[in-house]
Structures are given as structure tokens and as C-alpha cells.
Amino acid sequence: EALEAGRLPLAGRHVLITSGPTHEPIDPVRYIANRSSGKQGHALAAAAYAAGARVTLVSGPVDLPDPANVEVIRVQSAAEMLTAVETHLPADIAIMAAAVADWRVASEGAQKIKKDGSGKPPALQLTENPDILATVGHHDSLRPELLIGFAAETQNLIDNARSKLERKNADWIIANDVSPQTGIMGGDANTVRLVSRSGVEDWPEMSKADVARRIIARAAEALKG
Numbered sequence: 001e002a003l004e005a006g007r008l009p010l011a012g013r014h015v016l017i018t019s020g021p022t023h024e025p026i027d028p029v030r031y032i033a034n035r036s037s038g039k040q041g042h043a044l045a046a047a048a049y050a051a052g053a054r055v056t057l058v059s060g061p062v063d064l065p066d067p068a069n070v071e072v073i074r075v076q077s078a079a080e081m082l083t084a085v086e087t088h089l090p091a092d093i094a095i096m097a098a099a100v101a102d103w104r105v106a107s108e109g110a111q112k113i114k115k116d117g118s119g120k121p122p123a124l125q126l127t128e129n130p131d132i133l134a135t136v137g138h139h140d141s142l143r144p145e146l147l148i149g150f151a152a153e154t155q156n157l158i159d160n161a162r163s164k165l166e167r168k169n170a171d172w173i174i175a176n177d178v179s180p181q182t183g184i185m186g187g188d189a190n191t192v193r194l195v196s197r198s199g200v201e202d203w204p205e206m207s208k209a210d211v212a213r214r215i216i217a218r219a220a221e222a223l224k225g
């Protein structure tokens with residue numbers, strides 16, 4: 001009983017987190033990317049470790065130090081991120097905080113694309129990337145007990161978050177408004193809402209570290225219940 005009382009809430013649990021942007025190669029020297037800093041995903045990894053979990057962090061290219069005591073798997077593209085995630089399941093909790101590029105170039109050039117002198121830009125053919133959250137959400141055997149996604153939106157926040165919850169078979173969507181004037185992309189603060197099948201909770205603005213701690217505390221409670 002005394003030992004039980006001192007046990008960390010996620011002791012014995014495995015938590016898998018994706019973080020950062022992905023880089024989708026165009027040719028050997030160019031890529032498609034987005035403005036994700038990885039701050040929220042990395043903060044989640046640190047919070048999960050602090051709560052006693054074994055943590056795997058699958059991260060796209062970010063300019064952040066590795067969180068301490070976390071296994072960090074570095075990837076570039078969405079395809080590599082999906083492979084790394086599947087390799088490191090099973091997990092009790094998975095949190096997909098990465099801003100995965102939605103499209104990649106259909107056929108990556110083996111050589112640097114050169115101007116051809118005509119003044120006409122090359123036509124880049126795009127193809128859709130695999131959806132990592134949806135793939136994990138619809139996995140028969142490897143779906144984590146608690147699966148959490150994010151929804152970064154600039155309009156219709158709650159409707160879009162709810163449809164992502166259903167389409168990807170997630171348990172929770174952490175919805176945030178990433179309109180440029182919010183300063184959330186790249187900043188240290190975040191204002192989120194927790195969208196689940198039982199409703200929507202508005203959380204006040206807090207640091208990304210506090211958002212992370214609150215998500216992890218809620219996740220630990222959800223596993224117990």
C-alpha cells in the first residue's frame with residue numbers, strides 16, 4: 001500500500017509520441033516542410049517520462065535538444081515516420097503531435113532539378129502521404145489503449161477536430177487554432193481544447209510544458225478508469 005502510494009502514474013507504461021514537422025524531398029538538395037517547431041511534442045515526451053513512463057519519441061527535423069531519458073528516433077519524411085511508429089508499437093498511449101506533411105513529391109528526383117532555360121518552372125507532381133494517426137487508429141492488434149491526435153486549424157476548429165476524431169478513430173483530439181496572429185506555431189504558449197466523444201473542454205492559455213503535463217495527467221487517469 002505504501003509503495004503503491006509512491007508509484008508514478010505512468011510507471012510500467014510505454015508512451016509513443018510523434019513530434020516536429022516532416023521534410024519531403026523534392027530532389028537531393030530541396031524539400032517541402034512546414035513551420036512546426038516540435039516544442040509541444042517534445043514537451044509531451046518530457047512530461048510522460050516525468051510521470052514514470054518509458055517513452056519513445058519519433059521526431060522529424062527540429063532544432064531542439066533531445067528530452068532526457070527518452071528514446072529518440074529521428075526521421076525526415078512521413079513514410080519514415082510511419083515505419084518508425086509501427087516498429088516501436090505496441091504502446092499503452094500514443095500521442096501524434098507531429099505536423100506530418102500532407103503531400104510529398106510523387107517521384108523524388110535523383111539529381112538536382114536544373115532550370116532548362118525556357119523560363120518555365122518545373123511542374124511538381126504531388127501525392128498524398130500516409131496518415132500515421134489513422135493507420136494506428138485502425139490497427140487491429142497494435143492500436144494503443146489511448147490514442148491522441150492534434151488538430152491544427154485556422155477555421156471551424158471544433159467541427160474539424162470532431163471529424164478527425166471519427167475519421168482517424170482517435171480517443172481525443174487536442175484542437176488548437178494556429179492562425180498566424182495566435183503565435184502558437186513556434187511560440188512557447190498554447191491554447192487548446194480537448195475534444196473527445198464525451199464533449200469539448202476549453203483549457204486556458206498555458207505554456208506548452210503545462211499543456212503537456214495536463215494531457216499526460218489526464219491520460220494517466222483515463223488508463224486507470
Ligand code: CTP
Pocket residue numbers: 018078096097098099100101102129130131132133134148149150151152153164
Ligand atoms: N496526422 C498523421 N499523419 C498525416 C497527417 C496527420 O498522423 N499524414 C496526424 C497529426 O499528427 C495530427 C492529426 O493527424 O495528430 C491531425 O493532423 P492535421 O494536419 O490537423 O489533419 P489532416 O488529417 O492532415 O487534415 P488537414 O491538414 O487537411 O486539416
Ligand code: CA
Pocket residue numbers: 100101102
Ligand atoms: Ca495536415
